[in-house]
Amino acid sequence: MKLGEVSTKYPVLADVVQRIKDVDSVDELYPPQAKAIETGFLDGKNLVLSIPTASGKTLVAELALMSEALKGKKAIYLTPLRALASEKFEEMKEKYRKLAKIAISTGEYDSSGKELADYDIMILTNEKMDSLMRHKPEWLEKIGVVVIDEVHLLNDKGRGPTLEIVTTKLKKLGVQFIALSATIENSDEIAKWLDAELVESEFRPVQLARGVFLDNSVAFKEKDDLKLDAPPGACPLAVLTTDIIQKKAQSLIFVNTRRSAEKEAEENGKEISALFDTEAKKKLEEIADQIENVLDSPTKQCKRLGKCVRTGTAFHHAGLHAKQRSLVENNFKQNVLKLICATPTLAAGVNLPSKRVVIRDYKRYGNFGMEPIPILEIHQMFGRAGRPKYDTEGEAILVSKSVEEFDQLWDHYIDGRPEPISSKLGVEPILRMHTLGLIAEQERDKKQLFDFFGKTFYALQYEDMASLEIMIDNILDQLFKWGFMDHENNRLKCTKLGLRVAQLYLDPMTAFDFLQMLERNPSDEMVILTILSDSAEMRPLGSVRRSEEALIFEEFEKYDLGDEQLRAFKNAFIFFEWMQEKTDDFIFDTFGMPPGSFRTKLSVADWLLYACGEISRLSGRDKMLDKLRMLRKRLKYGVKRELLPLIRVRNIGRARA
Numbered sequence: 001m002k003l004g005e006v007s008t009k010y011p012v013l014a015d016v017v018q019r020i021k022d023v024d025s026v027d028e029l030y031p032p033q034a035k036a037i038e039t040g041f042l043d044g045k046n047l048v049l050s051i052p053t054a055s056g057k058t059l060v061a062e063l064a065l066m067s068e069a070l071k072g073k074k075a076i077y078l079t080p081l082r083a084l085a086s087e088k089f090e091e092m093k094e095k096y097r098k099l100a101k102i103a104i105s106t107g108e109y110d111s112s113g114k115e116l117a118d119y120d121i122m123i124l125t126n127e128k129m130d131s132l133m134r135h136k137p138e139w140l141e142k143i144g145v146v147v148i149d150e151v152h153l154l155n156d157k158g159r160g161p162t163l164e165i166v167t168t169k170l171k172k173l174g175v176q177f178i179a180l181s182a183t184i185e186n187s188d189e190i191a192k193w194l195d196a197e198l199v200e201s202e203f204r205p206v207q208l209a210r211g212v213f214l215d216n217s218v219a220f221k222e223k224d225d226l227k228l229d230a231p232p233g234a235c236p237l238a239v240l241t242t243d244i245i246q247k248k249a250q251s252l253i254f255v256n257t258r259r260s261a262e263k264e265a266e267e268n269g270k271e272i273s274a275l276f277d278t279e280a281k282k283k284l285e286e287i288a289d290q291i292e293n294v295l296d297s298p299t300k301q302c303k304r305l306g307k308c309v310r311t312g313t314a315f316h317h318a319g320l321h322a323k324q325r326s327l328v329e330n331n332f333k334q335n336v337l338k339l340i341c342a343t344p345t346l347a348a349g350v351n352l353p354s355k356r357v358v359i360r361d362y363k364r365y366g367n368f369g370m371e372p373i374p375i376l377e378i379h380q381m382f383g384r385a386g387r388p389k390y391d392t393e394g395e396a397i398l399v400s401k402s403v404e405e406f407d408q409l410w411d412h413y414i415d416g417r418p419e420p421i422s423s424k425l426g427v428e429p430i431l432r433m434h435t436l437g438l439i440a441e442q443e444r445d446k447k448q449l450f451d452f453f454g455k456t457f458y459a460l461q462y463e464d465m466a467s468l469e470i471m472i473d474n475i476l477d478q479l480f481k482w483g484f485m486d487h488e489n490n491r492l493k494c495t496k497l498g499l500r501v502a503q504l505y506l507d508p509m510t511a512f513d514f515l516q517m518l519e520r521n522p523s524d525e526m527v528i529l530t531i532l533s534d535s536a537e538m539r540p541l542g543s544v545r546r547s548e549e550a551l552i553f554e555e556f557e558k559y560d561l562g563d564e565q566l567r568a569f570k571n572a573f574i575f576f577e578w579m580q581e582k583t584d585d586f587i588f589d590t591f592g593m594p595p596g597s598f599r600t601k602l603s604v605a606d607w608l609l610y611a612c613g614e615i616s617r618l619s620g621r622d623k624m625l626d627k628l629r630m631l632r633k634r635l636k637y638g639v640k641r642e643l644l645p646l647i648r649v650r651n652i653g654r655a656r657a
Contacts (some may be wrong), residue, residue: 003027003035004065010042015099016066020059023095025389030056032201039197041193042067046177046196047195048151050187052204053383054353057180061147062092064178068119069100073144076175077123078166080150080159082106083325083350088149089123096121105132109505109607110614126163129524131505133169143175150348151179151190152376154457155421161430164423167194168456169441182380186420193460206386207393212409213240213358217372221414223393231271237264238271240358240397245275245312245338249355249391253341254381256361256373258594261315262304264341264360269311271337276312280336284310287331294323296655299585301594309337316342319594345371347381356395357385364411376418423458426468429536432475433507436484436494440502442583443493446476482512500618504611510535512613525579525631526559528624529572532608534565538601541567574598575605578638581654605635 003026006339007017020026029037032049033056049057065075077092079085080633089104096102099491102120105111105128113132117139124132132138148167154160170177177194182185183202186583191198211220216239218226237253244251253268255261276284288306292298298306305324314328314337329350331337336371346352359381363370372406378398386394398413400406425431438444438452450469459465476492479485484498496501499509516529534540538638544552544566556569574591584595593601609632616625630641637647646652 001029001037003029004371006037006042010067011206012070013042013067014071016063016096016417017640019095019099020062022061022270026059029059030205031203032056032199033059035199035201035216036060039199041176041178041197044176046179046194048179048181048187048191048194048196048198048200050181050183050190050198050200052202052208053380054206054386054388054522055204057149058091059654061149061178061180062096064145064147065092065121066096066100066143068144068176071144074119074139074142075121076129076143076146077121078126078129078146078148078163079123080153080156080163081348082125084149085123085125087350090119092123095219110503110610111135113139120361125309126159126166127505128167129501130162130166130437133166134440134502134505136441140173143170143173145176145178146170147178149180149442150182152181152184152421153348154190154423155376157424157427160424164425164457165434165437168452169438170652171455172452182376182383182418184376184418184421185310189420189460190457193457194613201276204386204510206388206391208382208385209393210382210396210414212398212400212406214403214412218395218397219406219410220395235264235267235271237358237360237399238268240270240356241339242271243274244356244395245272247355247505250332250335250337251339251356251358252346252354253339253360254344254347255341256343256364258317258319258343260316260361261341261343262301262308265302265313265315265339267309268339268341269308269313272313273311277340280312281310283336284312287327287336291324291327294321294327294651295584295595297583299583299595301588312337313339313341316340316346318343318345318596318600320596321397321599322596325596343545344377344381347377347384353384353387353394355385355387355391356397357381358397358399361401362398362413366430372412374419375416376421377515378413379418393477407437418545423461425453426462426471428471428475428510429507431468431471432478432509433477433505435472436479436498436508437502439479439485439492440494440499443491445490445492448491479508482508482515484508484511497615497618499613504614505610507536510537510608511611511615514615514618515621518612518619518624521623524559526555526569526572526576527561528627528631529605530559530561530565530569531576532605532612533575534568537570537606537608538568538604541571542591542593544570548591551590570603573603575635578602579634581639581643602635606632609635 003017008012032051036049039045039047085104085106093102099177100120102121103116106125112135125646154164188198188201201402209220209222211218216228228239228243241251253264255264278525287310292302292306292513316328330338332352346460363372382396385396398409400409484496486493499507552570588594609628613628616622633644639647
């Protein structure tokens, strides 16, 4: 099917089709795209599109969004990660800004959503959408279509339940759904849940060759084997890296830990640096300088990354500062950097395709030691292989260390099928937050509450709702006991405090812990920071390492805290050291917390302190309000109290102050 046929049948999309042609150079639709058009999703039918990475899901999403926007409806694009939302926003703004008003909103959970009322298309994280719905902005009734990206993440223990609740709430509004998914075993179940047409396909515009590496050769399933020559004493994976770079292409290597990502980037860099000419090395030097100067005082990690970049490689993980991750990603997309060594989180993040993807580690630490990574996740990593517009094929290679392991990898990951996805909704802390949120949005009796959960993906899969209803009953008892909920004539409704807790997007148990703290009015900052750190929102928390024991235990014994709060105390102590004006390098060296991870924790702490202040005002426990405000400012800037007046002066940052 020609793209032009779409605008012939749907004249409202004429300008949209022209922009796609001009920007993406698309004229002929891929088979799954054409099949999607034939389902009638542009006439309002729900659609589940289950196809491999880089097979054309974006075009279908954009047609759906723009079609509704041009009809005067609101169009929502939901994505699991902020990085993905930012990437999608930049792409759509560049392409369609003259045709529609496009907004992005991913942070600040306590916003009413009124600021989005004038926009046609909104790009939101799942959590942001959930938060906005609790504030009930008027434009909710004007939503025409919701595109759910990565809908297979219903299977994710962390993000899945929020996506499931948000989708169930949106179903009640009667919106159209376009759900985009990787190839999964039970996409028919998602289609049934959404009352949607299903289009699934193995089609890939860039062919994928999958194989297993052993003894300097790769056995591929889809093409002839590859034999490589390895220099004596070379880094084991460098033979794969240098080979692909010599072919004028790029590579990704996935490993299971941050430390491994850094070491692998260094080792490979030693082998590939000789492949760059003088001009390329000059450009790499400039990028390395930018990376090393992102922070006021570069850490050892900053310098280590800069050293790697000078050789044409980089490592990528959550411990990097956001600006450093962005520099690595952008320069890889521009083909300046030739290799990224990353943890698996990159596979679900921004679009970074490469000719060759190498998966060194197929196991990671779990509840029972080292456990195999699910097939679905490995296939997500496979999906990064092959650069549209550049490659005719991609190569995805697993690394084995023995013949026995070779056979295991081949049987499980090359010939194996991805696991079916399942709902992760039936966990009490998750249900607690969403139960309060549902009652905050609308008064309900218990039957109506159970009816709502009866429309979830969980209910479709498990049918027997008895255990879930018992859990919800226990949660309702807690919410009554904590003063967040009341009932009148069998109607469940939030108290003013409960409504505010729901709007603040807090776990009710966290809010209750804050209430108890406000009642006690502790004077010591470390106690306050430990209570903040002990919340569900701050997890996961790092353990106390052997090198830290003397320092942490000595400080811990000064406070009347339980042994179960030791990890939270360590986190609080790191915050305290930051406010004592310790550098990022000191925090990284002393506590093993890299700048990227630390900035994430600081962001959560800022939100929790704000929320605690709101609870303080509303509950009448306002003795700590000034203390919380001061603590919030000091955490934000990382300074002692006496430097706060200086830090407010323009162009004076933390280091200069």
